[in-house]
Amino acid sequence: MLRKLFWFLVLLALVAFVWFTWYDWEFILDRGPKLFIEAKANPYNTTALRGQYGDSYGPLNTLFTGLAFVGLAVTIIMQIEESAKRDKQQKEESAKRDKEHTEDNFELNFYKQLDALRSYIVSLSLARTLPNTALFTITGRAVLQRIWVEFFNSFTTEAIALDDLQAYMNRYSKFFHGGEEILAPYFRLLYYVFRYIDRSKITDKQEYADIVRAELSPAELQFLMANCLTDEGEKFKPLVEKYHLLKHVPKELPGITFPAIQNQFNVSAFED
DSSP states (O other), X not given: OHHHHHHHHHHHHHHHHHHHHHHHHHHHHHHHHHHHHHHHHOGGGHHHHHHHHHHTTHHHHHHHXXXXXXXXXXXXXXXXXXXXXHHHHHHHHHHHHHHHHHHHHHHHHHHHHHHHHHHHHHHOEEEEEOTTSOEEEEETHHHHHHHHHHHHHHHHHSOOOTTOHHHHHHHHHHHHHHXXXXXXXXXXXXXXXXXXXXXSOOSOHHHHHHHHHTTOOHHHHHHHHHHTTSTTTTTTHHHHXXXXXXXXXXXXXXXXXXXXXXXXXXXXXXOO
């Protein structure tokens, strides 16, 4: 807009210059020599004659005054335009700094929460007795795997219909509450990590969700799928679907067909 105004004023000045020159040209060339001759003939009237000749340049004086105004206007316009450019550049730099600050803070808190989840998994310990009554202890992520195996094996002793989702979830809920001291904190910490990603202002949320998903074992994915269908896990289900957390879930499930549970989720949960 300012640049268009600048060229408009320049064009206006050129038009004014041409018009004033054309309007006064005949008088300057014709009347000027005559005034000079009259001044020679009547030297006592020289001042008045020169004044008349000088007045013939009045339109040109007006023109140069106008050009000076145009120059001032152009200078102001250029200063305004330069100021607008500086303001825009400062805003862009400020937005860039804010984005970098936001991402730095996000990463710091993200890895703090992820480390809290990792530390909890490392701290897990489960004591079990072998058939010969020997006692052994399972630690770390293997605890979650062991719990899933025990849930899996429970269906060999008490089978249910392979398409009976309600019976399957009743079995899972009973099993979950039996190991709630281990599973409940695990799912809470896992949920908090993904909720933090989802509520952040960063643009590449999926990238951080993939970092967490890559750490989940097959047993954890199967647990997560079942847990999302409970009252305790219903808030987690939209995040599971949004960030494709079940992409690598094993399709072999205890006591039920995979499609029976798969159909309870949006297809995005299993996509890349």
